[in-house]
Amino acid sequence: MVEIQSYLILSAITFIIGVVGVLARRNAIIVFMSIELMLNSVNLTLVAFSAYLGDTTGQMLVFFVMTVAAAEAAVGLAIVIALFRNKQTVNIDDINILKW
Amino acid sequence: MLTEFGNVLVFLIIGAIFVAGGMIASWILRPHRPYPEKLASYECGEEPVGDAWVKFNIRFYVVALIFLIFDVEVVFLFPWALVYRQLGLFAFLEMAVFLVILLIGFAYVWVKGDLDWDKPKPEIPKIERRPSAMRASVKPQVESVTV
């Protein structure tokens, strides 16, 4: 039996990797992958707590988080494609018309 | 004597020594004889054509997007299937509403032509780096080796 702490620590680590990825990586596609990682660590936490508390609410939440993640990825990629057609780049540093 | 994690640590150290030792030993013992095919990436025996990082047709992304959305929505059918017997017609109608809304999205995609795959002129991905170019960059002495 794996204890709940292990799950929580693992999900915290993946979540932090995801956040750092969003903030530090410069490729828009990798940024979206990092966001997926964040949302998946949320799912892990929810499932772990759900099993620990014996409450299926958490598992139900996971379904919705998955859908939200898919919708977000789809819209995100669509926007990246639109931007790529304009500027021929997916590098966030090159996307800099608007500032301060 | 050792805690459980201590055992793991010992295993880790032994494992690292084993891997490093093997690599160092083979580096010392092996003959040093490079030739161009060794530098090429392994493509099941085929000669690789260009770089893996070519630009794909943007249609692949659009189809992937559409697939992603409709694929994930199916996740809601599983819990529904579990309670279907208890709720009967009511559950059926609820899911029908959900699916009709999905179908509207599908109709939108269809009418907008995102499912069509008409390619007036197929675009061959531009290859920037040929293996022959890589071959030239390897030292000249290599050429004398018979393959």
Added chain:
Amino acid sequence: MVEQTLHSLSQFLPETTLTITFCISILAGLILRNKPKVIPVISFAGILLATVFAVRQMGSSQAVFSGMIVVDPFAVFFKLLVGSTAVIIFLFSIYSQEVQSTLKRLVEYSSLLVAMTLGMFLMAGAVNLLMMVLAIELTSLSSYILAGYTKEAPDSSEASLKYIIYGALSTGLMLYGISILFGLTGATDVYAINRSLAATSVNSVALLIAVLLIIAGFGYKISAVPFHFWTPDVYEGAPITITAFLSVASKAAGFAMLIRFFKISFIDFNLLAAHAGGVWGLLQGFEWNKILAILSVLTMTLGNLVAVWQNNLKRLLAYSSIAHAGYMLMGVVVLNDKGLAAVLVYFMVYLFMNLGAFYVVMLVANKVGSEDIDSYKGLGYRSPFISVAMVVFFISLAGLPPTAGFIGKLFLFAALLDARWVWLAVVGALNSVVSLYYYVRVVRNMFLRDPEGSTEPIRFSFPQMAILLLLLVPTLLFGLFYSPIVELANASVLMFGVR
């Protein structure tokens, strides 16, 4: 189960109407491909109908869909606010060049506006964290796309990309906070969270982290510092109609959710019963209002100070709207009904003055082709009526009498001083002074500078003027006759399940 759901559906008419409108708009767009101008009419009618249904919900107070959503005066107030904003935005769109020049995509424009309105209606009523997330997502996903609506313009796509990256990040943070809160309390329903927090004491560090993460999600929606980075870029890059919609409706819906979450999750019902006059205490010894106070000070100070340097009027209004989020947070900090009523009053006023300012920017941009402050030089002589209207909106935004903005600020500061939050009131007042500076800068350009280039008078059509009057008259009128909006606000602070 079946009867319950059917009953819930009867209390869910505004949202159902919007959902059906959305579906019909898309289908009609597919069928009537040669007449794209019909679709906005359908969407407009749907939103109008939904707003009427929301009016009919006034006074009702109940939970529907097994406690996912409530219909109470507080929710109805925000539904009306969002609904009327959407109606006004549709009127704006008739005269927006950005929208009308892309007729082919008019279907997507109007149906996504309906989807966004639906998301905000749900945000107003959501009492379950799951429902809150889904409502935020529905609103956000529609607004990401709308922000990039003029996709030929590179700054629009860029705004869209920045918006979705920040949005997805804060949704991720919020969801992680929710997952921790679920682990601590075993519930996602705010009432159940409240009961759980009242019954057992939880690990305070974990609770703090969870709630801070959830604040990140709300803070992004209301564009509070430090979650505001998307705001100026999106406001500048998006079409003006969308910017105006985001600045009022999106913020209002975010505030509705923030207030509901904090009030219901952490209210101490024993203390509430002990104090008369709607003062409430907080559970678990955390003074969340102090965190919100810090957020409020940061938000208004940064918003106002950065606005001073802006040369693009849309960007200036973006920072000004950040500052206004800070003012409104002050009302949440005091934790009593008076403070909440002040926030609601402020929102009603803010609706008219902020939409008015954006409308003028849009009209001028249509004719002049630029949103730069420099292009407003001498506008007072080229188009006196528009310029005077802009001055009124700016005076109101700065919070000077005799406009409605003054009434909004007056009630906020009165609530603050009542609850002995003197330092926060002082910071707020100082900020108003700073804001006066950058508003006056634009006014000076309009009246005290000679026009550069063309000096011909700019004329606007009668319906355009009528829409402007629709926003101008309330801005002035509510400054003098404010008792109706105050009464509405006082009646609307009531939430289901509290008291």
